[in-house]
Amino acid sequence: MGSVQRAVRIANCSGAVPDPGDLMYNQAKHGPVDVITGDYLAGKFHQPSNAIQVNLGNDAEAFLAGKHEGWLPTAWDGLCKAIDLVAEKRIKVIINGGALNPKGLAEKTKRELVDAKGLDLKVAYVHGDDLMYKVHDLLSKDEKGGLPHLDKDNTNVKLEKDTDVFLENPDTMPIVSANAYLGMRAIKKGLDEGADIIICGRVADASPVIGAAAWWHGWKETDYDQLAGALIAGHLIECSTYITGANYSGFFKHDIPELLDLGLPIAEVEANGECVVTKHESLNGFVNADTVKCQLLYELQGTIYLNSDVKADIAHVRVEDESKDRVRVSGVKGAPPPSTTKLAVFYKGGWQCELLINASGYATKKKYELQEAQLRRMLKLLGVIDKFDILDFQYIGRPEANPSCQLASTTYLRIFAQATEEDVIAKVLPAWAYNTMQHYAGMHLTRDLRTATPRPFLGFYPAVISQSEIEESVNILPNKSSGDVSKYVVGPPKKTEALSTREDYEPTNAVDLASFGETVMAPLGDIALGRSGDKGANVNCGLFVPEQEDESGEKWNWLRSFMTKTQTRKMIGSDWKEWYFIERCEMPELQAVHFVVYGPLGRGVSSSKILDSLGKGFAEFIRDVHVPIPKKFLS
Incomplete structure (x- = not known):
């Protein structure tokens, strides 16, 4: 389809496992789209513990x-509900x-x-990500050795202690899955060969979008600027409703009905690789420059965004409102990809449990200190206190003064x-119960103590x-019930480029903070x-500073000058550990400062001890910290 010049309309239908099939149906029904893509592999709520795991x-x-x-x-479910519309409207699904x-x-x-419906659709699947063999x-x-x-x-x-401990203990900590993040090359080849529905395993989140755009526009493997633009387009729409009103730090400016369904x-x-982010007019939600900037800044590692097909340089990316629910994204530059890709290895880490205990009112801190001392004493008497990899006591929340x-x-x-041995974790609940009446x-x-029993x-x-x-x-797959599968091996990228060191610098041409005048203590989120x-x-x-609230650029100059690495460490407060490391960079067209804090999630989401194991709440915490903001900005 290289002769087609109009933009390809690629609709996302999922950002995680729980997203229901209705969403694929809605994307097919409520307006014209050329391709539907879905990312179901972001996370999973695993019953009965409701712990988020990677599926x-x-x-x-x-x-x-x-x-x-x-x-x-x-x-x-999505395929079942949307298949008739997919066939009728000739929509590609990846x-x-x-x-x-x-x-x-x-x-x-x-x-x-x-086959059961007699539909004229070619079905294909991508193979190669599973490297367990x-x-x-x-x-x-x-x-x-690793x-x-x-x-x-x-x-x-x-790295967190025990990050690679499984390499030394292959029998007690066996690997259960090893999946490489694949690119767009097999997807594009499938579309080139006439596939209508392509089912993938672990491809990188944006790969379906890159593959669809490259097929539609006839891009070559070396059209790096265009591929990089599509990579960022994929990054922007991969997370379901995160760009149409969900997980949006400016949500408080909207009425609740705007945020439903x-x-x-x-x-x-x-x-040329540029994109416009939008949505179906008849569906709820909203797309504006701020929702797009929030999603653009999500899960980055500096100004270079990687895929196994291309590197995208977003240091000077631009995000601009065009009209209602239409936002243009431009300024992305591309370069050859690295010769490597990410391999997600999961292994049996051991056993864990957690127990939640409430306290009301006076002297709360002392109450929790007593509970910790009681439990540690009993675990010591049971001979297991030194066998825990993690035994953490987390004080969640602070009581309101003079409560209503x-x-x-x-x-x-x-x-x-957490511990390697199930028997060690099994001692936690009885050790706590021993002192139940000495509380x-x-x-x-809660009366449900199942979370306190061992689970892998x-x-x-x-x-x-x-x-x-x-x-x-x-x-x-063959068109008829019999016949051979047509297999096309795509191979690695023909041209690659080594990764450069990530950008890391303090404010460029910092402005004297005193020049902004009198300050007041207020949340950074203001x-x-x-x-x-x-x-x-x-x-x-x-x-970032919303551009429409900063026509003079003064707030941006203050934000980038104020938010140094030292200031960020200070705002992290008692959560900061001396072995953590911070990288900092700026994106001037977005009026954004970006940080990567290395270390807080331990060995990663599936085994992290912290409550916010996905890091989603970190920015909201930082935005809630009070800092000396120039008074004139708050008037």
Whole structure:
């Protein structure tokens, strides 16, 4: 379709496993789109504990034991609900809902939807991300005895204790899944060969969008500026409603009805790689420069955004309102990709539990100190106190002074424990119960103590792997019930480029803060929006001044001059650990300052001890910290 010059309309239908099939149907029904993409592999709520886990690792053992289909039910639900409209409107569908078994979901789709309904649709699946069959060979190739960690080349970064402990304990901490982040090459090839529905496993979040845009516009593998623009378009729409009103730090400016039942975004990707982010007019929600900037700043690691097809330089990206619910994104520059890609390794990390205990009113801190002392004493008497990898006592919330009701006076203590041995974790609840009737004044808690019983957890290890180790292919199923699958192996990128050191610098041409005049202590969020998220063990945080509230640029000059690395450490407060490291850069066209804080998430989301294990709340915490803001900005 290289002759087509109009923008390709790519609609997202999912940003995580729970997104229901209705969303794919809505994107197909409520307006014209050329392609529907979906990212189902972002996270999972795993019952009964409701702990967010990464689904590839979480379902791997069940799949291998024949107790799980390997693909995601919500993706199948979407295909069932949308298939008739997809066929009628000739919409291409590219989703990663195949998870551990893209072949299985593709075959089911063809058999039970396409063939059963007599639809004229070609179904394909992408293969090559699952490297479990060779991960141990890859480990043995490394002279240090393990795949290199994603942050290994950053000499300033120290990894959490036990990050690579599984490498030394292959029997007690076996690897359960190892999936490489694939690019767009197999997707584009499938579309070039006429595929209508492409089921993927672990492709990078933006790869379906890049592949769709490259097919539509006939881009070559070396059209780096265009590919980089599509990469950022994919990044912008990959997270479901995060760009149409959800997870939006400016939400308080909107009425609650505007934030209900949000529609999902659409990226109109043009031939030069620029895009316009929009949505179906008939669906709820909103798209504006601020929602787009928030999503753009989400889960970054500086100004270079990576994919196995292209590097996108976003140092001078521009985000501009065009009209209602239409935002143009431009200024992205591309370069050849690295020769490596990310390999997500999950392994059996051991056992964990947590217990929540409430306290109301007076002397709360002393109450929690007593509870900690009681539990530690009993675990010592039971002979296991030194066998915990983590035994953490987290004081959540602070009671309101002169409370207006009991709930305003109530906080809770979160006791979190991890250990290699199940028997060690099993001692926590009886050790607590031994002193149940010796509790502090007014102790109370939920009657459901199941979270305090041992449950297994997965450790996460983000590795780097050469793309030459991957056999990436697209496989098109035959039109009839019999026949051969057409397999096309795409191979690694033909041209690659080594990664440069990430940008890290203090304010450029900083303005004297005294020149802004008198200050008052107020939350940083009074003048800055932002967003944060997880990148393995690390938290990223982007803060920006809404342009429409800063025509003179004074607030931006203040923000970039004020938000140094030292100031950020200060605002992190007692959460800061001396072994953490901060990188800082600026994006002047966005009026944004961006930080990566290395270390807070420990070994990553699936095993992190902190309550905000996805780092989503970090920016909101920083925005709530009071700082000396120039008084004139608040008037």
